[in-house]
Amino acid sequence: MPKCEVKTGFFILRDCENPTNHSCSICNKNVCARHMRGHPETGAPCCLDCVAEFGKTAEKEKEKEKADDYYYGPVWCFGYRRRFYNDSDYQPMYSGSSDLSIDGFDESDIRSFDTADEGDDSPAEAFDDQSVFDS
Amino acid sequence: MILFDALSAYSALNNEQKHFVVNKKIQLNQLPNKTLDFLKPITKFDLLLNALKPKLKVLFIVMIVLSIIGGFGLSIYVDSPEVMFGGFGSALLFAFLFWATFAFIKRYDLDDNLWHFAVPFINILSQDMAEDEPMFVMGDFSTHEAKEHHKEEINQDPGFMKYPKVVYNKYMHKWLVIRAQLINGACLDTQITANLNVRKKTDYSRSNKIKTKYKRKVKQIVSVSIDFARKRFTLTPDFNPNNRKNDNLKLKESDKKQRLTVTRAIRCEKDNGMLIPEASLTLIGKLMMSVSPARKGKQHA
Numbered sequence: 001m002p003k004c005e006v007k008t009g010f011f012i013l014r015d016c017e018n019p020t021n022h023s024c025s026i027c028n029k030n031v032c033a034r035h036m037r038g039h040p041e042t043g044a045p046c047c048l049d050c051v052a053e054f055g056k057t058a059e060k061e062k063e064k065e066k067a068d069d070y071y072y073g074p075v076w077c078f079g080y081r082r083r084f085y086n087d088s089d090y091q092p093m094y095s096g097s098s099d100l101s102i103d104g105f106d107e108s109d110i111r112s113f114d115t116a117d118e119g120d121d122s123p124a125e126a127f128d129d130q131s132v133f134d135s
Numbered sequence: 136m137i138l139f140d141a142l143s144a145y146s147a148l149n150n151e152q153k154h155f156v157v158n159k160k161i162q163l164n165q166l167p168n169k170t171l172d173f174l175k176p177i178t179k180f181d182l183l184l185n186a187l188k189p190k191l192k193v194l195f196i197v198m199i200v201l202s203i204i205g206g207f208g209l210s211i212y213v214d215s216p217e218v219m220f221g222g223f224g225s226a227l228l229f230a231f232l233f234w235a236t237f238a239f240i241k242r243y244d245l246d247d248n249l250w251h252f253a254v255p256f257i258n259i260l261s262q263d264m265a266e267d268e269p270m271f272v273m274g275d276f277s278t279h280e281a282k283e284h285h286k287e288e289i290n291q292d293p294g295f296m297k298y299p300k301v302v303y304n305k306y307m308h309k310w311l312v313i314r315a316q317l318i319n320g321a322c323l324d325t326q327i328t329a330n331l332n333v334r335k336k337t338d339y340s341r342s343n344k345i346k347t348k349y350k351r352k353v354k355q356i357v358s359v360s361i362d363f364a365r366k367r368f369t370l371t372p373d374f375n376p377n378n379r380k381n382d383n384l385k386l387k388e389s390d391k392k393q394r395l396t397v398t399r400a401i402r403c404e405k406d407n408g409m410l411i412p413e414a415s416l417t418l419i420g421k422l423m424m425s426v427s428p429a430r431k432g433k434q435h436a
Contacts, residue, residue: 010262011423012319069179071255072171077262080255084413090420093319093428111427 004032006047007103010081015096026050052079141183152177156243159277167261167270178250184240195233202226246276252410263317271314279331284308299338306331322362325415329408330354353408359418360396368426395422
């Protein structure tokens with residue numbers, strides 16, 4: 001079964017890889033149910049990237065900002081992610097293995113690395129020397 | 136009508152959410168999705184209150200004008216005391232309703248940084264967290280000018296009937312702390328503190344009348360720390376905390392981890408001190424760009 005080709009994450013990109021039989025009606029990427037939405041105009045199944053791309057014009061953004069659930073959904077995150085990469089110097093880390101060119105990234109846009117054997121490492125033990133309320 | 140929508144949105148909140156709306160303080164350590172679910176109906180209620188404020192102001196002015204015209208008309212054309220009392224009674228009733236609505240808004244209105252900054256920030260950070268990883272959120276969405284945030288008062292009074300008299304009040308309000316472990320093992324700590332300076336100046340105006348003016352300046356101090364485990368991350372070769380471009384970038388090292396901290400003061404254009412998510416996201420991006428994974432793997436074409 002094909003795997004979902006949507007890249008998840010914001011600062012750290014990674015492959016979704018959920019099994020799926022569906023594809024995006026605009027970019028033809030394989031998309032799992034979690035990353036699929038109906039197109040705002042046609043209702044056709046689309047990946048979150050394409051739905052976010054549709055709503056990125058300034059007027060639409062302003063209109064949506066008034067809605068109380070605007071900042072809650074993944075659609076906003078996906079649209080904002082692309083804008084953030086373009087407007088800032090940030091190059092996301094990428095720990096997956098798929099072809100990034102279908103997402104419009106080239107080699108200079110990302111910092112890719114291998115995650116093999118990282119399971120043995122313990123994460124940084126943070127915040128042990130300060131209190132939340134030390135204002 | 137928006138007032139009824141706001142009342143219905145408030146009544147739809149559970150006890151915990153109502154407590155937060157009144158108390159304006161929150162401390163949660165749970166899955167970010169749960170936190171967002173908790174905040175969603177509160178945001179809906181707060182946006183309705185925001186929409187209500189300008190309409191209420193217009194209505195208030197219209198009612199005052201109508202009351203003056205009505206009172207004037209009644210005093211000229213009506214002799215009956217019942218009608219006069221009825222007219223004044225209605226005016227009083229409307230005044231009470233307005234007062235009650237304003238008091239309702241003042242008591243339940245939350246800082247707009249909740250929906251404009253905290254919610255999108257939590258949503259974005261949750262994208263880089265494991266599904267079962269909790270996020271610590273401590274928020275205080277009360278007004279910056281609350282008594283508990285008051286730090287200092289400087290009074291410059293030249294003496295009795297002498298002007299200008301100037302009073303400076305300084306407030307320091309830590310209103311958001313978010314801590315989370317990211318999916319790559321890095322531990323993130325974001326803290327935002329509002330520094331508010333209010334200047335009250337009483338002096339003679341051009342028309343030789345004594346007038347008092349207020350000026351408010353808000354500076355938001357955004358501080359982001361990320362702990363990177365040495366086994367997983369190394370500093371990039373071009374990392375240099377002394378570089379001027381790396382504003383307030385600090386490095387603290389121990390055997391197991393390296394903590395990078397960056398702080399930025401943002402002067403807000405509007406006196407409500409509203410922030411946008413970029414304020415902290417660019418800082419996180421800056422810290423993330425200062426490290427690379429310790430085991431460099433394959434590059435993708």
